[in-house]
Amino acid sequence: MADNPTLEMEQPAPAKRKGVKRRAFLIGGVAIVGAGLFGISIMDSNAVKTAAKLTAGKGEHSFATWLKIAEDNVITIYSPHTDIGQGSNTGLAQMLAEELDANWDLVKLVSAPAESAFANVGLGRGFLGEMTGQPGIINGVPQSFLSFIARQMNLQITGGSSALRFTGQVTFQKVGAATRLALIETAAKRLGVPAAELTTQDSHVIHAKSSRSLPYGKLAAEAATLSLNNEPKLKDPKNYRLMRQSVPRLDIPAKVDGTAQYGMDFSVPDMRVATIMAAPARGGKLTSVDEAPALAVKGVEKVIKLDDAVAVVAKGYWAAISGLRAMTPQFTDGGNGGISTASIFKAYDDLIAKGDPAGEAGEGDVKAAMGPKPVEAKYQVPFLHHAMMEPFALTAHYKDGKLDIWGGMQDPLASKMMAVDVSGLDSDKVTFHPMLIGGSFGRRLPMYMEIVSQVTKLAMQLPYPVKLIWSREEEIAQGAYRPQSAAVLKANVTANKRIAAFSNDYAQTESAEAETTFIYNLPAVARRNYEHKSNQITGAWRSVNSTQQGFYNESFMDELAHAAGVDPVEFRRNHLKADSRHLRVLDECARLANWKAPLPEGVGRGVAIVESFKTIVAHVIEASVKEDGMPKVHKITTVVDAGSIVNPDAAKAQIEGGTIMGLSSAIGEAVTLEKGAVQQSNFSDYPLLKLADAPLVHDIHFINSGAYMGGIGEPGVPPAAPALANALFAATGKRVRNLPILTQAKA
Amino acid sequence: MTISTTVNGKAVTLNAEPDSPLLWAIREELGLTGTKFGCGIAACGACTVHVNGEPARSCSLPVSEVAGKSITTIEGIKGADGTLHAVQKAWIAAQVPQCGYCQSGQIMAAVALIEKTGKPSDDQIDEAMTNICRCGTYPRIRKAIHAATGQAATAVEGAA
Ligand code: FES
Ligand code: FES
Numbered sequence: 001m002a003d004n005p006t007l008e009m010e011q012p013a014p015a016k017r018k019g020v021k022r023r024a025f026l027i028g029g030v031a032i033v034g035a036g037l038f039g040i041s042i043m044d045s046n047a048v049k050t051a052a053k054l055t056a057g058k059g060e061h062s063f064a065t066w067l068k069i070a071e072d073n074v075i076t077i078y079s080p081h082t083d084i085g086q087g088s089n090t091g092l093a094q095m096l097a098e099e100l101d102a103n104w105d106l107v108k109l110v111s112a113p114a115e116s117a118f119a120n121v122g123l124g125r126g127f128l129g130e131m132t133g134q135p136g137i138i139n140g141v142p143q144s145f146l147s148f149i150a151r152q153m154n155l156q157i158t159g160g161s162s163a164l165r166f167t168g169q170v171t172f173q174k175v176g177a178a179t180r181l182a183l184i185e186t187a188a189k190r191l192g193v194p195a196a197e198l199t200t201q202d203s204h205v206i207h208a209k210s211s212r213s214l215p216y217g218k219l220a221a222e223a224a225t226l227s228l229n230n231e232p233k234l235k236d237p238k239n240y241r242l243m244r245q246s247v248p249r250l251d252i253p254a255k256v257d258g259t260a261q262y263g264m265d266f267s268v269p270d271m272r273v274a275t276i277m278a279a280p281a282r283g284g285k286l287t288s289v290d291e292a293p294a295l296a297v298k299g300v301e302k303v304i305k306l307d308d309a310v311a312v313v314a315k316g317y318w319a320a321i322s323g324l325r326a327m328t329p330q331f332t333d334g335g336n337g338g339i340s341t342a343s344i345f346k347a348y349d350d351l352i353a354k355g356d357p358a359g360e361a362g363e364g365d366v367k368a369a370m371g372p373k374p375v376e377a378k379y380q381v382p383f384l385h386h387a388m389m390e391p392f393a394l395t396a397h398y399k400d401g402k403l404d405i406w407g408g409m410q411d412p413l414a415s416k417m418m419a420v421d422v423s424g425l426d427s428d429k430v431t432f433h434p435m436l437i438g439g440s441f442g443r444r445l446p447m448y449m450e451i452v453s454q455v456t457k458l459a460m461q462l463p464y465p466v467k468l469i470w471s472r473e474e475e476i477a478q479g480a481y482r483p484q485s486a487a488v489l490k491a492n493v494t495a496n497k498r499i500a501a502f503s504n505d506y507a508q509t510e511s512a513e514a515e516t517t518f519i520y521n522l523p524a525v526a527r528r529n530y531e532h533k534s535n536q537i538t539g540a541w542r543s544v545n546s547t548q549q550g551f552y553n554e555s556f557m558d559e560l561a562h563a564a565g566v567d568p569v570e571f572r573r574n575h576l577k578a579d580s581r582h583l584r585v586l587d588e589c590a591r592l593a594n595w596k597a598p599l600p601e602g603v604g605r606g607v608a609i610v611e612s613f614k615t616i617v618a619h620v621i622e623a624s625v626k627e628d629g630m631p632k633v634h635k636i637t638t639v640v641d642a643g644s645i646v647n648p649d650a651a652k653a654q655i656e657g658g659t660i661m662g663l664s665s666a667i668g669e670a671v672t673l674e675k676g677a678v679q680q681s682n683f684s685d686y687p688l689l690k691l692a693d694a695p696l697v698h699d700i701h702f703i704n705s706g707a708y709m710g711g712i713g714e715p716g717v718p719p720a721a722p723a724l725a726n727a728l729f730a731a732t733g734k735r736v737r738n739l740p741i742l743t744q745a746k747a
Numbered sequence: 748m749t750i751s752t753t754v755n756g757k758a759v760t761l762n763a764e765p766d767s768p769l770l771w772a773i774r775e776e777l778g779l780t781g782t783k784f785g786c787g788i789a790a791c792g793a794c795t796v797h798v799n800g801e802p803a804r805s806c807s808l809p810v811s812e813v814a815g816k817s818i819t820t821i822e823g824i825k826g827a828d829g830t831l832h833a834v835q836k837a838w839i840a841a842q843v844p845q846c847g848y849c850q851s852g853q854i855m856a857a858v859a860l861i862e863k864t865g866k867p868s869d870d871q872i873d874e875a876m877t878n879i880c881r882c883g884t885y886p887r888i889r890k891a892i893h894a895a896t897g898q899a900a901t902a903v904e905g906a907a
Binding site for chain 2: 391
């Protein structure tokens with residue numbers, strides 16, 4: 001590993017705009033896959049005892065932190081991940097329950113408390129050791145820092161399509177298997193038979209010979225006193241009963257009758273509601289505000305000035321937002337008044353033209369092989385907002401020296417630590433109560449959680465609980481965006497219709513080469529990245545840099561195919577390794593999509609294939625152009641190789657949703673800047689795809705290649721935009737090089 | 748000002764400023780939090796309720812306009828004995844929700860559409876179902892509406 005991640009990591013300081021660089025733990029994610037940290041101890045730390053104290057009530061027995069078994073045979077599993085709706089918690093429960101042979105009907109899943117006993121410190125420890133190449137180094141590292149890393153790991157695991165492949169494979173399956181062995185050992189003693197004669201099913205240990213069986217609940221008290229096997233043998237997949245099954249998601253019933261409680265829905269007696277406006281140009285400060293018009297609004301109780309924002313506290317949201325809108329606060333632009341979408345693209349052009357990259361990857365002598373007349377294309381994509389449906393909302397109450405916070409965040413533990421920092425309270429005086437999240441897509445990661453700091457500041461000076469709600473306008477204007485980015489691609493396609501050299505020079509506000517997988521097998525490739533900072537925060541947006549890289553590489557491959565006069569599927573095939581998983585995915589997708597079949601007049605077919613988070617996804621899209629110049633997607637065929645799938649229907653839902661998010665951004669979404677401030681304000685000018693424009697047919701197929709498990713929440717996104725752009729080219733002969741399509745249709 | 752209406756079959760009196768949106772009276776005064784806030788400008792549909800049986804975006808409907816009218820929220824569509832509405836059942840069967848935040852509004856819009864049309868066609872679904880779902884559950888929403896109205900969901904074979 002070239003980078004030393006410890007150098008890149010900093011404690012997330014709420015006062016600062018940027019905390020931890022995502023790149024560091026993405027590298028960490030790769031390290032874990034590569035190193036396969038299967039040897040970590042899952043059973044023997046103090047955390048296990050603390051967790052038992054925190055979770056196990058009377059008649060309940062805790063195992064290895066993550067589960068407890070009650071005497072009535074109810075099994076409760078604690079997930080360290082926040083299920084953002086991707087079904088990963090159901091998947092985790094399936095994995096643990098599978099190895100445990102639990103009765104699924106009596107399995108309950110709850111969020112782990114936001115306490116350090118539930119941080120994945122074991123992973124953090126192993127991660128740091130692996131990353132530095134010297135496992136001993138961690139002995140001198142304070143526990144708090146290890147916990148911090150553990151939190152980052154948790155966060156990455158949740159955010160990086162990886163709950164199942166890391167927490168699930170590394171910890172939960174083993175915990176289930178080890179607990180099962182302890183239950184068998186206990187039963188063997190009690191029944192006076194050899195353990196080898198015992199089997200397990202539906203939360204019972206069974207002795208077939210004597211037709212006796214014991215429920216887990218009756219064995220748990222004793223089994224919980226045994227030390228668990230750190231290296232239990234896992235099941236042969238052919239004996240799976242729960243994994244690889246489309247088990248209905250545990251969270252869904254509460255989401256159809258209005259009973260699911262999101263952070264927005266929390267309330268306590270005497271609670272007030274606040275709303276806030278931060279400096280429109282990021283980096284700006286509040287200079288003055290006349291509070292009178294706000295205080296004149298019925299229900300408004302207080303105006304609170306923060307360094308860079310002003311908040312209105314009222315009896316309810318309507319009074320608060322009316323009060324806020326009645327004022328005309330003045331902010332500086334923090335010296336960022338010259339920043340605009342155009343100025344950023346100009347800076348990118350200059351950087352690429354100058355040719356002094358911040359980072360470089362690839363192989364072969366591209367310069368020599370490029371030849372005198374390469375094919376060349378320039379692409380541009382805008383900042384994108386996550387636009388999760390639930391705007392930020394956190395409730396905080398400071399009373400008797402203690403601070404409680406309720407809400408939905410992707411990393412409750414890091415949220416708590418941020419509140420500890422901001423409040424100056426001891427960590428045992430701050431409690432974060434995790435609630436359901438109404439969408440995240442990377443938005444609710446700790447390094448961009450200003451709202452935690454804001455609500456803490458408000459609560460510390462108010463005598464009552466306060467719920468801080470961001471308006472949608474605030475949400476859109478103060479995002480942590482997918483970077484605005486531009487790329488210049490060049491290639492030399494020789495007379496034999498093969499690529500001799502390929503280069504991709506891309507510029508953006510943050511670089512992350514490690515996240516981008518280049519799948520083609522070419523003699524000479526160069527990928528060079530250029531960094532230009534703006535005043536905006538850029539963050540992890542579903543599938544991260546693979547969105548823009550997927551668009552660049554797969555659009556350009558299409559351009560090269562057409563330049564060479566070769567069918568786009570054939571052209572890609574010619575540049576993929578024989579027998580590779582990529583080739584199989586591409587071939588399957590082309591076959592299932594009837595790639596060669598004739599299409600109606602005006603309809604075109606486009607293909608794209610991208611690997612991200614270890615999962616390979618190919619889309620074939622059939623699309624045409626409507627009268628208003630906007631694209632119409634008729635049909636999508638998708639093939640996915642994620643190694644293996646825990647819950648096929650939940651995985652399908654993720655691919656459907658990811659594809660739609662990719663199409664939505666390609667078609668209509670752009671955050672643009674003028675004078676350092678975001679110009680969009682709401683869904684009226686940040687349009688998301690609606691049902692009528694979603695594909696009527698989306699045919700999704702999984703290949704169970706048995707390769708190491710990849711992610712599923714994100715990889716459906718990246719190939720969507722290029723497959724659509726390629727289909728539109730096939731339909732119209734017009735190449736889409738700048739997104740979103742809406743801007744060009746209007747122009 | 749006080750406004751008398753019926754919410755989920757019960758007579759209620761709301762104490763709200765006449766221009767304040769129905770959404771906040773429902774959520775903050777009545778504590779019915781199944782109806783969601785998403786945008787505040789009638790653009791997303793997360794706040795959809797029924798007013799006299801018609802779908803309405805409650806974030807942009809002043810309470811003064813619902814005086815004397817009958818309002819139904821997501822909490823009010825179950826049967827009297829607590830059984831789920833056919834649309835809710837179809838939503839579970841098709842495993843529609845992801846984050847779930849938009850789904851109260853989606854279900855209320857779908858119930859209104861089905862009450863009006865019986866068996867909505869794909870075009871009618873396109874036209875009526877304009878609520879935003881960032882998670883991209885649209886194929887399953889379509890499938891669930893077809894299933895709830897006894898129509899084979901041939902058009903969405905890919906959606907599970
Ligand atoms: S909150 Fe009412 S339409 Fe969005
Ligand atoms: S399910 Fe998340 S927004 Fe619709």
